[in-house]
Amino acid sequence: MTQAQITAAVCATYAQVGVRLVLIDEIHRLNPYTATGAETADLLKDLTERIGATFVYAGIDVARSELFSGVRGAQLAGRASLIDFGSFPARLGQQEPFKELITLMEQALDLDHHKAGSLPRLASYLHERTGGKIGSLARLIRQAAIDAICDGSERITRASLEAIQLDHFAEEHYRPRTRHSPTHGRSRR
Structure with missing residues (x-):
């Protein structure tokens, strides 16, 4: 299968089973300035446009990574909201x-x-x-x-x-x- 056929099959399967949430971890390792990183960034962009699900990218210090820089990074950044999670809180109101x-x-x-x-x-x-x-x-x-x-x-x-x-x-x-x-x-x- 070609990359386009694989992508179409994945999108069709996700739609068929009703996927609503896609979690992608280690996103900080994606560098859109490398050939494989650029292909992956393009694929993620394509998937977010074709799959009716919420995409959550998790990684370490992504705001300072290469991920959201350059043309491809800007496309990803335009489709994402950054939520910075610091340390897990010891207390949150009355809860621990x-x-x-x-x-x-x-x-x-x-x-x-x-x-x-x-x-x-x-x-x-x-x-x-x-x-x-x-x-x-x-x-x-x-x-x-x-x-x-x-x-x-x-x-x-x-x-x-x-x-x-x-x-x-x-x-x-x-x-x-x-x-x-x-x-x-x-x-x-």
Whole structure:
């Protein structure tokens, strides 16, 4: 099949099954200045015109990526509204969405000796530790669960969480402010 035939088949299938939402992740990796990136940008533009669905593009720092620059980027930008999601909030009015997320993640754990409710009690620490980033939180809990299985403890504690090194963003965010001072912890020469 040619690209045009594949596109037509995809559009017909989406229409037939009533697709109303299309999620495209890792959009920040699309560079419309490369040959494959240009083809992909053109395909996305074509699909948004032919499929009666809402398209959601998810990516990291897309506003500063190549994605919305140049002619092709302008076409994509003209069809999209940018919604900037920062950190997941610890509090939202009376609600605690980060704590609720931790509770759901904890419920998915299958550790024999883990005490239910122990992770939500660490919500403030976990929010500070991860900068409120869901990916960092998921990596932290996943690695702590793996470690708990490997060491036989079958439970996650604050100490076990502290022992895990996270991604660069989370580690930079979590460092106490005094570490950034040029003389802290170092002798002057």
